[in-house]
Amino acid sequence: MxxxxxxxxxxxxxxxxxxxxxxxxxxxxxxxxxxxxxxxxxxxxxxxxxxxxxxxxxxxxxxxxxxxxxxxxxxxxxxxxxxxxxxxxxxxxxxxxxxxxxxxxxxxxxxxxxxxxxxxxxxxxxxxxxxxxxxxxxxxxxxxxxSFARTLQTQAVNMAMTGSSRLRLDSALECLERERRRLRRGSADGELEALGKKETYCRQELEENRQRLEMLDGELEKFSEEDLKRKLESSEKGLESCQMAIGALSEKLSQHAAQAGRNRAPLSPRQPPLGSHGSSTDRPSYGLTSHGHDPRLEKTGSRLPVWLYGVLLVAGILTGVILAGIHEHIPLPALRLFLVLTAFLMVCGLLGFVRGIFEQRRELSGRAFDEERHRSIRESDGEEESHGREAAGLQMELARMEEKKRALEQRHKICLQALEQYRQIRERRAWEQEQYSRISNTLEDVIEEDQRLRDKIREEKKEELCVDTARKILEELAGEIHESFGKPLADRASELMNRITGEERQFIINEKLEMMVDNSQDFVPVSRLSEGALEQLYLAVRLGAAKLLFKDATxxxxxxxxxxxxxxxxxxxxxxxxxxxxxxxxxxxxxxxxxxxxxxxxxxxxxxxxxxx
Known part of the structure; x- marks a missing residue:
């Protein structure tokens, strides 16, 4: 290229x-x-x-x-x-x-x-x-x-074993190392230890739960559900009958109270006969005092007697007759005075006499009324006393029934509490029994999982042994084959270094690309060389490695x-x-x-x- x-x-x-x-x-x-x-x-x-x-x-x-x-x-x-x-x-x-x-x-x-x-x-x-x-x-x-040392080993091993550099030894070793790490990472040892702790915990919980069930069974034996229901039904019936009796007694007491109220109501005063100048609304009705007499009699005793008003009337009439006979001999002013006095005496006497007669009639009528009233009161007191004795009896009976009701209510409450306690204990036992079943199932699952993990660990140990064996074989093979490229690489680097430095020195390169100088007596680490010599040595090794990797490619x-x-x-x-x-x-x-x-x-x-x- x-x-x-x-x-x-x-x-x-x-x-x-x-x-x-x-x-x-x-x-x-x-x-x-x-x-x-x-x-x-x-x-x-x-x-x-x-x-x-x-x-x-x-x-x-x-x-x-x-x-x-x-x-x-x-x-x-x-x-x-x-x-x-x-x-x-x-x-x-x-x-x-x-x-x-x-x-x-x-x-x-x-x-x-x-x-x-x-x-x-x-x-x-x-x-x-x-x-x-x-x-x-x-x-x-x-x-x-x-890491480049493994690349060179791969190249040498691949070429020695397969003749192709595309089959990578380093990839195979990396794959084996990943598999080894996966097996280590996925090891079930930790899970097995956790399951052991969980199994111990489940067994402890199961034993504690069994003890609680035995305790609850002992408490349930103290109760009889049928007996509690029978007592509860009996107390409910007693309360019902007691409540009916209390209602009847309360109704009778109410009737007696109403009758007593009617007997104690004040009597309508009987009006004495009145003259043409009076009416029933002109005088109030009086009752007896606490001493048994009519207060109207006290007022009557404080007025002038009737005969005195008659004397005044007669005196007025006589004065008028006398004045009629001698009025000619009396001066006019005196005559007028005597006439006024005569008229006053006659009016006072007449009014007083009429009033006295009326008061006497009213007093006679009041006495008759008071006597009748006293008789009615005596009769009413007798009836009230009879009603009182009967009401007292009813009150005592009512108090006894109330006491009986309270006793029945207390008994009913105790029965309800006992029945509720029985039901709570029974529900608690049912819950504990459910927990016992759940823990038992969990324990069975834990034991089954424990066995599964133990089997898995055995298989993983086998796989790990296979991986370690394969890895060891490949590494040993790489170490052996290193001799097929290590010495040529070292010779080429030594040749180039000798040309650069002009010195005859032999370099050794191990399977980790660690370089040493052979001084005919010992292997000296290249770290003792100067920085310039190290740079030259590294360049020589690079060129030798390039020759090994790229072969004849430019x-x-x-x-x-x-x-x-x-x-x-x-x-x-x-x-x-x-x-x-x-x-x-x-x-x-x-x-x-x-x-x-x-x-x-x-x-x-x-x-x-x-x-x-």
Whole structure:
């Protein structure tokens, strides 16, 4: 594969930026912040898409890092590359709501489908992980990831066992590991322990429930429902008859009270005979005092006797006769006076005499009335006394019936309470019996589930043993087959390092891609080498791994400020090796001019791109 053109339409700081690349050595130069790393990641994004992460990592993923500075709704680019004699145009839209990829063969104008959005169908094993650990060396990221060791093992094992690199050992191991985690995660040990606790709890509850049932049975034996109903019916009948008797006694008492009221009503006074000057409304009716006499007699005793009024009348008549005989001899004023006195005596005497006679008649009539009334009262008192004795008897009978009613009500209340208590105990026992049945059923289910889980655990143990055995066999096989690629990889890295450094040293690479230096006495960790030597060693291992993964396929080598720790001599050796022996395209992104000066000194041809033009 040879990258011929790059169109950074909208990517990071670049807007409609175009560059052409040569088929062999390419130097892309620019100072700090010129966009060298942006170009590197643009090539990576065109190959594999712009990764988008989630959560906190989303703020620093490739998609977020290289969003266009201008026109953020347009996030796209184009790459033109040549592969196996055919020219292709690859277009990608990275914008999150319009993600798309289009590959067109410019020689045939045919659209090439990319189901997974990558170019792995063109170059076998051309994955993002392999790119990042072999031909794509990002700035300060020359070290290989630990997971890449499994990729190389997979490649060697697949080729040794099947002859195909599409059968992935790492995928098989990952699948076995997922299955192992699933079995561990889905292990029923925790459920079995929880069921054991639940079974213990159910048995305790069942025993407590059984004890409560026995206690309630003992309480129910103290009661007889038929006896309680019979006593309740008896008390209800007694209350009914008692209530009827009380009603009858109350009615009789009411009748006696009404009769006594009529007997105690005041008698209508009998009016004595009156003269032509009086009427019944002119005098009030009097009753007896508390001493048994009429108060009218007291008033009569305080007036003048009737005979005295007669004397006055006679005196008036005599005075008038005398005045008639001697009026001629009496002066007129005196005569008038005597006439007035005579008239006064006659009127007073006449009125007093008439009034006295009337009062005497009324007194005689009042005495007769009082005697009749006294007789009526004596008769009424006799009847009242008889009614009183009868009413007292009725009251006593009523009080006795009320007392009997209260006793019956108390008895009825006790019966009701006892019957209600009996029903509550019976309902509680029914509820406890239902609980007992429910707990028994739950216990049976728990025991059945316990047995099922134990069977499941046994099966899972068998499956887990099978998974562990298969995983162990594959890992042992990978370790054994590592010898088939580990030594060639180490030899190739050692050869390149010896050419770069000019020293004869042998490097050892184990199955985890951990490198050590063989100094003929011991294996020394490469961490003791200088930073520059480590960078060179990592590059040598990357190139050896690329040879193992991509075989004879020509893939571009992209280096982003990889030579910062190289001295001039070793940089010259590396660039000379690239120019003479590396069969693919090399793209070097640098902030210095050493690479150009060295290539010019070696008289090597290269394509130069200045990002600051």
């Amino acid at each position: 040879i990258i011929k053109e790059l169109w950074l339409t909208h990517f990071g700081k670049f807007h409609d930026f175009h560059m052409e690349l040569g088929p062999s050595m390419n130097i892309i130069s620019g100072g700090n912040e010129a966009g060298k790393s942006t170009v590197y990641h643009f090539i990576e994004a065109m190959f594999f898409g712009a990764r988008r992460l989630r959560g906190r990592a989303a703020s620093s993923d490739m998609y977020s890092r290289f969003q266009p500075w201008e026109g953020k709704n347009s996030y796209e680019g184009t790459m033109i590359f040549e592969h196996q004699g055919m020219t292709y145009r690859l277009y990608r839209n990275f914008y999150k709501t319009e993600v798309s990829v289009t590959l067109v063969c410019l020689d045939t104008n045919k659209v090439i489908p990319l189901p997974d959005g990558t170019l792995e169908n063109f170059i076998e094993n051309f994955t993002e992980e392999n790119f990042e650990n072999t031909i794509g060396v990002a700035q300060t990221q020359s070290r290989l990831s630990r 893939v571009p080598l992209i280096l982003d400020d990889t030579f910062a720790y190289y001295d001039d001599q070793r940089l010259r050796t590396v660039l000379s090796w690239f120019a003479s022996e590396y069969k693919g395209q090399v793209i070097v992104l640098t902030c210095q001019h050493r690479e150009c000066d060295i290539l010019d000194g070696l008289n090597e041809d290269y394509n130069y791109v200045n990002l600051e033009r």
